Amino acid sequence: MRTVRRLIYRSVASSATLVALAFAALAFFIDFVEESQDLGKNGYTVLDALWTCLLMQVRHIYDLMPIALLIGGILALSRMAQTSEFTILRTGGLGPWRALQLLAGLGLMSALLVAGIGNWAVPLAEQMLTQQHARFSSQQQLTLGRGGTWLREKREVPGMGTHTITVNVGSALSEGEFGLVRIFEFDARGQLTRRLSAASAKVDAVQAAREAGAMLPAEGSVWRLQGVTDTRWLSHERLSQEAALAGLKVIDERQSAALDWSSSLTPLVVSASVLPPESMSAFALWRYTRHLASNAQAAQRYEIQFWKKSFYPLVCLVMIALALPFAYLHARSGSMSLKIFGGIMLGISFVLINHISSHLGLLQNWQPWLAAAAPSLLYLLLSMSVFAWLVRYQ
Template sequence: MKTIRRLIYGEVLASIAFVTAGFLALFFFFDLVDELQYLGKNAAGAISADINTYQIRHALLYVALLIPSHLYELVPISVLIGTIFVMARLAQSSEYTILRTSGLEPWRALRLLLTLGAFFVVLCFAIGDYIAPAADRSAQLLKARYQGRITIGQTGAWLKEKQAYNSYVVNVGALTPDNEMERVRVFEFNNKGLLVSITQAPVARFASDDSWQLENASRTEFSVRQGQASPTAAGRDSAKITINKVRQFRWPTDISAEMVSVAVLKPERMSTLDLFGYIRHLNANGQTAQRYEIEFWKKVFYPLSCLVMVVLALPFAYLHFRSGGIAGYVFGGVMIGISFFLLNNVFGYIGNLQHWQPWLAAAAPGLLYTAISLGAFGWLVLRR
């Protein structure tokens, strides 16, 4: 059995590595071609000969930092294509028939492939939860250093926080490469929903004591004094507006740098723990978290799709191939992998629009392909 395991694992791992390298080379080439338009430009978008302009070495480093994100997306597809290729080739050369006569029954073969699939589940989770988020954040900061700030449009990112007595709505215009915030506005409301103050600052920094340090802030305070009723005239309320200029203003808050990053950067590029913490923050402050909950569950279920892929590839070992017919089955495996990737994204958008349960929207593609793989295994393997 060790000889069979060594043979199958060696062939499958080599094939998966080859397929992954081919896909990554294509992504690297396309990303690099897309970055060529920015060469020689500075943060203002003008062509310059200054040393702080975006150069080819920066483009190469930026594209290289995107590789972990592409690898995370490609692992299940590569597992499917690589395993299909090996199973089909073994069937075509009658090697798998010899293995079957040597005692490799279908359930034992399934256990072998599931063990291999479990390895790729752990690998995919590690890449998507630790390596890819750090690399993608470094890539965004690198690009922002030479091409401008990180932002999500004209209005920036909006966050909300409830504290002991008041609630706050925060607007962050952009993030700088030095992890500083620009164009920060803090709107303070009392427990009746009335606006109490507006604090604006061109630059803000994350302090180490769970607070923000706003530089050159302008604080506008609104106060209402209730008038006292008199025998001759009804009392009237008087409003007062006070504007203060503060060189440094400390605002205590639980909104961390990771939460701002989640609001500004793409949620699918964040780690599972960061998404979970941000979802709890949104729910605690009465904000919708549907989009982030779907991305969280996709992070949970996506690595498990490697198990589905190896089960889907096993029936190819029990097919009968003619000479040269293996290419068609490998092409079919490529189409199946691409369709899974597309459905995984489409179900996320549909679930967000139709307000499906987040776990259902994230798990639907995997459940669908699980049913297909088990059906193929039962029909082609157990019944034939």
């Protein structure tokens, strides 16, 4: 059985690798043509464009691995069926469920590889790609849309109840460093009491700041603000009592070159807020959804992406299950090429539906895990039904 496993694994793996390389080469060519439009701008060279395209390939390979496994599996197994190799294996004792177990092992190894790429290589490559884009942008920073990105936290103030802190980040300068930062503090009744405006901010973990002697909570971060404008408003009671006094300042505004502001927002949460959900690891998505839920912010988009990221490696098992029935097709019945083409189209339709389901789940307010798992369960049931029919009647 070890020889049979080696034969099937080598055939499927070699075909899938060739398909993945072909897709990656096509994606690299398209990316390079697009990046070549920026050559010469802000010192952007050909080597920089090549490096940018290489970083993009990590995400492309992650997206293409399941479909490459499907096409490679279909080509390898249908070729074995055409040359009667699989028929000989069946005659030698390779039963249907044993064949399913063999290919499930290959699918599981592929799933582990996809999980490693998606949770380690893709976030690292996307982070480097973000820094690359910011480096050659006209303002040497990455803008985060017209309104920037927003964060929120709640803080217990002794004797004053729960204060709500809202943070707006306008741009990302580098890893852990952001520009155009605004911090708004509201008291327990929702009245604005303080606003911090900074030209830039560097977010350090609490541990590094505690080693420098600061008294900080066990978890969170220190925002080292530069170019700070600190504006404070008097409380409603003080304002009503003292507004009648002539010359009283009801707003206290101070300028400072630097200011340290402690926060419960961890560097992981801050970094997650400026990255697209598709480029985050499952752990980062889980931490960020917990933060959003605890601060009464909409988290469904990130919850769907978390479950999608968690279920995505299992797509490899679905792709293998879709490819297995092609080993039981008879070349003598004709239309083999048409059947192979139909199988490839079926796999592509799965990829499309898998992408659409998350958007439908967001629009229709489905359960996040259901929106992420429904396409995989549907196509797995379809492939197992076809496999059982072919085993029985072919």
